[in-house]
Amino acid sequence: MTQLSDMEVILAILGMAAVTYSLRLGGLLMGSYLPQTGKWAVALEKLPSTVLIALIAPAVVTGGPLHWTAAIITMLTALKTGNLLISMSVGVILVGVGRAIM
Amino acid sequence: MSIFNAFTNKGDFPVAQIRQGFQICLPVAISAASYGMVLGVLASAKGLSVGVMTTMSLLVFAGSSQFVAVDMWLDPLPVGAIIVATLVMNFRYLLICASLGKIFEGRPLLHKILAVHLVTDENWAVTMTRKDRGNPAFLIGGGVCLMIFWQSGVTLGQVIGNVLPPPEVLGLDFAFSAAFIAIVASMWKGKADILPWAVAALFAIVAERYLPGKWYVIVGALSGSITAVILSSLPFQKGARHDTAE
Numbered sequence: 289m290t291q292l293s294d295m296e297v298i299l300a301i302l303g304m305a306a307v308t309y310s311l312r313l314g315g316l317l318m319g320s321y322l323p324q325t326g327k328w329a330v331a332l333e334k335l336p337s338t339v340l341i342a343l344i345a346p347a348v349v350t351g352g353p354l355h356w357t358a359a360i361i362t363m364l365t366a367l368k369t370g371n372l373l374i375s376m377s378v379g380v381i382l383v384g385v386g387r388a389i390m
Numbered sequence: 391m392s393i394f395n396a397f398t399n400k401g402d403f404p405v406a407q408i409r410q411g412f413q414i415c416l417p418v419a420i421s422a423a424s425y426g427m428v429l430g431v432l433a434s435a436k437g438l439s440v441g442v443m444t445t446m447s448l449l450v451f452a453g454s455s456q457f458v459a460v461d462m463w464l465d466p467l468p469v470g471a472i473i474v475a476t477l478v479m480n481f482r483y484l485l486i487c488a489s490l491g492k493i494f495e496g497r498p499l500l501h502k503i504l505a506v507h508l509v510t511d512e513n514w515a516v517t518m519t520r521k522d523r524g525n526p527a528f529l530i531g532g533g534v535c536l537m538i539f540w541q542s543g544v545t546l547g548q549v550i551g552n553v554l555p556p557p558e559v560l561g562l563d564f565a566f567s568a569a570f571i572a573i574v575a576s577m578w579k580g581k582a583d584i585l586p587w588a589v590a591a592l593f594a595i596v597a598e599r600y601l602p603g604k605w606y607v608i609v610g611a612l613s614g615s616i617t618a619v620i621l622s623s624l625p626f627q628k629g630a631r632h633d634t635a636e
Binding site for chain 2: 336
């Protein structure tokens with residue numbers, strides 16, 4: 289169990305907090321100096337989705353046919369329902385059931 | 391008491407408007423709580439304590455970057471990679487908060503320093519759609535509402551997660567992939583996303599083989615994002631509007 293008494297854990301959380309707060313305050317204070325459109329805006333806007341894709345792609349690719357199928361069905365459910373909990377449950381249940389049968 | 395005074399003196403942050411922001415953000419806060427519950431279940435599967443997650447939720451207060459951090463949570467803890475991933479993930483807050491300049495116009499620095507931590511995607515979006523363009527008090531009310539619901543959702547998820555059987559039994563080892571796929575699907579803007587997303591996936595897969603630890607996340611994310619920039623600056627690309635910034 290990861291506890292808060294761990295020095296590395298404190299360091300990680302304080303580091304996460306520091307960069308996030310700096311971005312928030314930096315944005316507000318720099319305000320009009322930052323480009324709201326253009327290349328930088330395009331790059332920053334795309335980052336959250338590309339981080340998530342980069343994070344999961346290796347795991348899904350090496351996960352085998354069961355994970356591939358579950359990934360596609362999760363994606364379709366999410367596009368259809370727009371609901372995180374439902375689409376996630378569908379994917380997880382598929383993998384759980386698939387593993388039990390195979 | 392000086393911090394308290396800064397918020398109450400001279401009617402700078404009228405209680406009525408704080409309450410209004412709180413109430414109007416309630417529906418999105420409820421959905422944030424369910425999102426937080428998912429994170430809580432995943433966090434408990436990773437063995438993170440309620441104390442660790444509560445501290446993270448209150449101090450970082452940026453949902454998707456917390457998902458990323460919890461997914462990257464391993465022993466030994468990749469502290470550097472987690473912090474850089476948080477930076478990359480939350481870069482958008484530069485622009486989100488930059489767009490709030492008008493709302494905070496004429497306010498002292500202290501007001502900005504105190505209020506800006508409560509800015510999230512959700513209460514920012516709600517504030518920006520207001521006819522009167524919102525005000526700091528409204529934004530703060532929404533932020534407090536979101537923080538309460540987000541934090542409670544995460545803790546509730548951890549309590550539920552702690553009584554569930556081991557992750558593999560329920561297919562919970564696929565839960566992160568499933569959660570991220572669903573979040574990515576909600577970010578889909580159109581066909582222009584296909585190539586940047588494919589490049590991000592490809593670079594991540596290759597980098598994962600050759601780079602230590604979790605650095606493939608950074609490599610994949612940056613290459614996908616750079617691809618989007620290159621695409622948008624191609625002359626035939628419709629809606630490529632970067633003339634104003636150059």
